[in-house]
Amino acid sequence: MPSVPFLVSKVELHSAVAPRSTGLLPARTLPLLVLGLIALNIVSVVVGVSIGSVTIAPGTVWNVVFSEATGMDTSAGVPNNVRQIVWELRLPRVLLAGLVGAGLSIVGVAIQSLVRNPIADPYVLGVSSGASIGAALVIIFGAFGGLGSASLTIAAFVTALASMTIVYLMALQGGRLDPLRLVLTGVVVGYVASAITSFLVFRGDPRAAQQVLFWLLGSFGRARWSMLAIPAIALVIGLVVLVIRSRPLDALMSGDEAAVTLGVPVNRLRIELFLLTAALTAVMVAVCGAVGFVGLVIPHMVRLIVGSLHRRVVLVSALLGSVFMMWVDLAARTIAAPQEIPVGIITALVGGPMFIVLMRHRDRRRVVAS
Amino acid sequence: MISVSCVDLAVKVGDHLLIDGLDLDVRPGRFVGVVGPNGSGKSTLLKTIYRVTSPARGAVLLDGRNCHALAPRQVAQQLAVVAQETPTELELTVHEVVMLGRLPHQGVLARDSETDRDAVADAMRRTSIVELANRSWQTLSGGERQRVVLARALAQRPGVLILDEPTNHLDVRHQLELLTLARELGVTTIAALHDLNLASEFCDEVIVVNHGAIVAAGPPAEVFTSRVLEDVFDVQIDRIFHPRTGALRLLFSRNTQPGATPCNTEHRQSDSPSLQLLSSQPLHAEATRAT
Numbered sequence: 052m053p054s055v056p057f058l059v060s061k062v063e064l065h066s067a068v069a070p071r072s073t074g075l076l077p078a079r080t081l082p083l084l085v086l087g088l089i090a091l092n093i094v095s096v097v098v099g100v101s102i103g104s105v106t107i108a109p110g111t112v113w114n115v116v117f118s119e120a121t122g123m124d125t126s127a128g129v130p131n132n133v134r135q136i137v138w139e140l141r142l143p144r145v146l147l148a149g150l151v152g153a154g155l156s157i158v159g160v161a162i163q164s165l166v167r168n169p170i171a172d173p174y175v176l177g178v179s180s181g182a183s184i185g186a187a188l189v190i191i192f193g194a195f196g197g198l199g200s201a202s203l204t205i206a207a208f209v210t211a212l213a214s215m216t217i218v219y220l221m222a223l224q225g226g227r228l229d230p231l232r233l234v235l236t237g238v239v240v241g242y243v244a245s246a247i248t249s250f251l252v253f254r255g256d257p258r259a260a261q262q263v264l265f266w267l268l269g270s271f272g273r274a275r276w277s278m279l280a281i282p283a284i285a286l287v288i289g290l291v292v293l294v295i296r297s298r299p300l301d302a303l304m305s306g307d308e309a310a311v312t313l314g315v316p317v318n319r320l321r322i323e324l325f326l327l328t329a330a331l332t333a334v335m336v337a338v339c340g341a342v343g344f345v346g347l348v349i350p351h352m353v354r355l356i357v358g359s360l361h362r363r364v365v366l367v368s369a370l371l372g373s374v375f376m377m378w379v380d381l382a383a384r385t386i387a388a389p390q391e392i393p394v395g396i397i398t399a400l401v402g403g404p405m406f407i408v409l410m411r412h413r414d415r416r417r418v419v420a421s
Numbered sequence: 422m423i424s425v426s427c428v429d430l431a432v433k434v435g436d437h438l439l440i441d442g443l444d445l446d447v448r449p450g451r452f453v454g455v456v457g458p459n460g461s462g463k464s465t466l467l468k469t470i471y472r473v474t475s476p477a478r479g480a481v482l483l484d485g486r487n488c489h490a491l492a493p494r495q496v497a498q499q500l501a502v503v504a505q506e507t508p509t510e511l512e513l514t515v516h517e518v519v520m521l522g523r524l525p526h527q528g529v530l531a532r533d534s535e536t537d538r539d540a541v542a543d544a545m546r547r548t549s550i551v552e553l554a555n556r557s558w559q560t561l562s563g564g565e566r567q568r569v570v571l572a573r574a575l576a577q578r579p580g581v582l583i584l585d586e587p588t589n590h591l592d593v594r595h596q597l598e599l600l601t602l603a604r605e606l607g608v609t610t611i612a613a614l615h616d617l618n619l620a621s622e623f624c625d626e627v628i629v630v631n632h633g634a635i636v637a638a639g640p641p642a643e644v645f646t647s648r649v650l651e652d653v654f655d656v657q658i659d660r661i662f663h664p665r666t667g668a669l670r671l672l673f674s675r676n677t678q679p680g681a682t683p684c685n686t687e688h689r690q691s692d693s694p695s696l697q698l699l700s701s702q703p704l705h706a707e708a709t710r711a712t
Binding site for chain 1: 495497
């Protein structure tokens with residue numbers, strides 16, 4: 052790309068007036084990117100709802116959603132079954148995919164800063180492995196049957212919280228959370244929890260085993276309106292906390308000691324981040340299983356695009372993660388229809404190459420810039 | 422400007438008492454050097470002043486207020502640090518790193534204000550890193566990084582500056598420039614320095630630390646006597662004066678036979694007009710304290 056060196060040198064001439072980030076995108080185009088992603092989210096919702104076993108025209112989708120949401124009758128003439136598919140089945144599913152994509156992405160951002168490790172993802176603290184115990188108990192042995200259809204979600208959430216508590220208590224030393232200790236404890240607890248799940252699967256019948264595997268790889272197939280409230284609230288809390296803490300997180304990147312000298316209460320910040328990320332992960336995993344790769348790759352992609360300042364990374368990750376997950380879910384339910392492919396398979400197959408391409412592009416630019 | 426005092430300071434790491442009963446009083450605006458051999462407790466002393474290490478006993482006072490009882494943010498508004506270690510992996514531009522210096526002055530959601538941008542631009546100008554503004558931290562040399570960290574500290578607009586081996590990665594010119602700059606700021610400065618000649622040139626006062634205690638303190642010319650330094654550093658030291666500026670210079674040679682006269686006496690030719698040698702001054706009977 053011949054335009055790249057030219058662009059870089061021109062910007063550097065005016066470095067004092069136009070600060071760049073380390074990302075590919077100039078900082079001043081950030082508002083455009085955010086607006087574009089918001090628009091893309093809306094488009095993705097409409098497309099996601101229109102496409103499926105029955106294709107529904109985007110106009111019809113819009114009319115049904117508008118009339119259901121506002122109470123105004125704009126969808127006269129739309130058959131009842133179409134109305135039902137749009138409003139009862141597909142819309143909650145698409146929205147849940149978006150919420151979870153956004154949630155896992157911002158958790159990934161937070162956790163990579165929390166343990167200061169670029170290969171950390173939301174599951175490094177053992178939360179998802181914990182959740183799988185609950186899911187396996189319900190799927191294989193029909194445990195917690197008294198809770199009805201929500202039993203899977205509730206059981207997964209409870210065991211996720213239990214493993215999170217164990218990790219927290221074991222990693223805490225003298226009131227301090229050491230990043231390395233935290234990662235190691237999370238990984239070890241994760242292995243133990245996975246072993247317990249494997250044992251349960253081993254004891255159960257093969258059909259149930261396949262169901263557990265399917266759950267582990269993630270699916271939005273069980274989405275209902277009633278399942279959206281808690282992930283939505285969790286996402287909003289997560290966004291607010293991470294935006295408020297974005298500057299301290301920036302400082303934390305330059306090391307604990309530097310952060311302390313910049314007035315960041317490092318230990319308190321770590322504990323706060325741990326509790327936030329673990330709770331958010333537990334909520335996301337409980338509703339849709341352990342969808343992998345999103346929380347690892349989206350934060351990195353976003354850093355490549357907008358640089359590493361956390362306020363930008365958090366907001367853009369949420370928007371991009373949500374778009375990404377809606378399209379992944381669309382692929383999951385259409386590629387091999389009528390059979391559904393677990394979401395986790397597609398996130399990795401699509402996200403991996405995207406990430407490599409971006410990284411190579413960035414490295415090329417860096418060579419040019421320096 | 423802010424005064425810094427340590428009162429009966431003791432610092433423990435594990436079971437080891439790294440500093441024991443240290444008293445120090447740095448008056449506002451003074452430039453104080455901390456010298457001492459490796460492992461003498463210099464860095465521990467500085468880390469305790471800038472709150473990374475907590476004292477086991479005693480206190481560090483900033484303008485009379487116990488800095489370990491203040492909120493981290495309050496301390497960071499008054500005290501800035503150029504530490505020894507800088508991160509290797511940091512995906513931020515130079516401008517972004519320097520802007521972090523404004524963190525203690527910014528509200529929870531505050532965007533970078535005009536004051537913030539001015540402080541950052543000024544700090545970058547003073548440290549001559551303006552042309553590095555958009556470079557990624559990872560592409561910088563060790564010396565450039567050191568200047569960026571100093572710029573971040575300046576952007577904090579501190580009343581106290583703590584420098585821990587600030588000249589470590591710098592070439593000769595940048596060593597002199599950095600210390601000249603730090604002096605010109607006029608803020609209270611405490612700097613750990615390995616280079617005794619730099620310490621003697623730039624410091625109003627120096628303190629010599631050994632085994633976690635101050636063994637001598639005062640103006641460099643008075644403290645840097647052969648007896649004090651030979652004892653603490655276990656080398657032979659000769660004092661001469663710079664032929665052009667007249668400043669005190671120390672010459673070091675290995676202490677092969679304790680108590681023996683230096684084997685290499687070539688530089689002692691006192692008929693050479695440029696090299697005037699001082700006889701070692703008598704050791705201060707007691708360790709003096711900085712006033």
